[in-house]
Amino acid sequence: MNQASLYQNANQVQRHDAKLILEEFASTLQWRSDGEDALLDVGSGSGNVLMDFVKPLMPQGAQLVGTDISSQMVGFASKHYQTEERTQFRVLDIGCKRLPQELSGRFDHVTSFYCLHWVQNLRGALGNIYDLLRPEGGDCLLVFLASNPVYEVYKILQLNEKWSGYMQDVEQFISPLHYSSNPGEEFSQLLNEVGFIQHNVEIRSEVFVYEGVRTLKDNVKAICPFLERMPAALHEDFLDDFIQIVISMNLQQGDQHKDQDQKFISPYKLVVAYARKSPNIVNNVLIETTHQKLLKGLN
Ligand SMILES: C[S@@+](CC[C@H](N)C(=O)[O-])C[C@H]1O[C@@H](n2cnc3c(N)ncnc32)[C@H](O)[C@@H]1O
Numbered sequence: 220m221n222q223a224s225l226y227q228n229a230n231q232v233q234r235h236d237a238k239l240i241l242e243e244f245a246s247t248l249q250w251r252s253d254g255e256d257a258l259l260d261v262g263s264g265s266g267n268v269l270m271d272f273v274k275p276l277m278p279q280g281a282q283l284v285g286t287d288i289s290s291q292m293v294g295f296a297s298k299h300y301q302t303e304e305r306t307q308f309r310v311l312d313i314g315c316k317r318l319p320q321e322l323s324g325r326f327d328h329v330t331s332f333y334c335l336h337w338v339q340n341l342r343g344a345l346g347n348i349y350d351l352l353r354p355e356g357g358d359c360l361l362v363f364l365a366s367n368p369v370y371e372v373y374k375i376l377q378l379n380e381k382w383s384g385y386m387q388d389v390e391q392f393i394s395p396l397h398y399s400s401n402p403g404e405e406f407s408q409l410l411n412e413v414g415f416i417q418h419n420v421e422i423r424s425e426v427f428v429y430e431g432v433r434t435l436k437d438n439v440k441a442i443c444p445f446l447e448r449m450p451a452a453l454h455e456d457f458l459d460d461f462i463q464i465v466i467s468m469n470l471q472q473g474d475q476h477k478d479q480d481q482k483f484i485s486p487y488k489l490v491v492a493y494a495r496k497s498p499n500i501v502n503n504v505l506i507e508t509t510h511q512k513l514l515k516g517l518n
């Protein structure tokens with residue numbers, strides 16, 4: 220997904236979820252007493268969730284860094300929000316092998332909305348999020364899809380020879396937790412493995428209703444990675460096939476012959492995770508104690 224302006228105009232679900240969750244977690248986030256918080260947002264996209272819902276929560280003197288793997292998204296956000304003080308956007312692949320040195324250990328908070336379901340190497344991404352936080356401690360709020368009917372639609376479309384050539388790698392675009400029987404437990408385990416001792420993970424079952432065929436098509440267009448691989452002349456045909464599959468999955472209500480009257484039901488599962496990094500000294504004591512216990516067990 221590289222079309223920032225398409226995304227900026229068709230991200231109602233993403234904005235709705237981020238707004239509600241940020242209102243809920245505004246007072247849980249551990250704001251600094253000096254108001255000099257530094258926050259990095261992972262997968263900021265066109266930047267409007269970060270600027271409309273995260274920035275207003277932050278103290279006046281706070282620094283914000285919006286990041287994204289897509290240079291097109293970063294270019295759009297930088298231009299759109301160029302007059303915002305203490306705010307910058309830069310390219311970062313959160314799944315990268317080595318973080319840029321100037322970002323490592325620099326942040327009090329990391330946030331991420333609707334991004335981590337795009338990252339197959341979830342463990343690597345979480346390790347990087349841990350390392351972005353200061354050694355003295357910090358916290359993160361991570362919100363992403365565990366599952367969504369869009370993934371089942373993609374898999375059915377891939378079986379159609381009209382589209383299969385564009386969708387060979389469909390699994391790369393399915394949330395790494397989509398097939399998990401216990402996504403909450405799996406994600407908690409990953410948080411533990413990378414060093415987050417204190418964390419809370421919830422899997423929330425949500426439903427969003429898209430009003431009318433055009434609304435659903437625009438929302439699909441904004442995020443579907445396969446459309447940019449095919450000639451624009453095929454887009455409407457692909458989206459029509461998408462809608463037919465949604466109807467066959469019984470996710471449609473209303474008069475099939477009146478585009479405006481149709482509603483499309485999207486039941487999905489959202490991971491909402493909040494985690495705190497403890498200061499190194501606390502971690503070292505805990506590791507030491509565990510180590511001593513293990514040694515005692517051996518003697
Ligand atoms: C659905 S958008 C979410 C944008 C924004 N956070 C919001 O809530 O509206 C997902 C964003 O994640 C970015 N993304 C995907 N994989 C990424 C990765 N490995 N590292 C950083 N960003 C990534 C995409 O380029 C895209 O801009």
Ligand SMILES: CC(C)=CCC/C(C)=C/CC/C(C)=C/C(=O)O
Pocket residue numbers: 233333334364367368369372438439442465470483484485
């Ligand atoms: C009814 C139905 C299949 C709805 C799918 C709606 C849709 C466009 C989901 C997108 C989910 C997603 C990957 C969002 C994102 O990354 O922002």
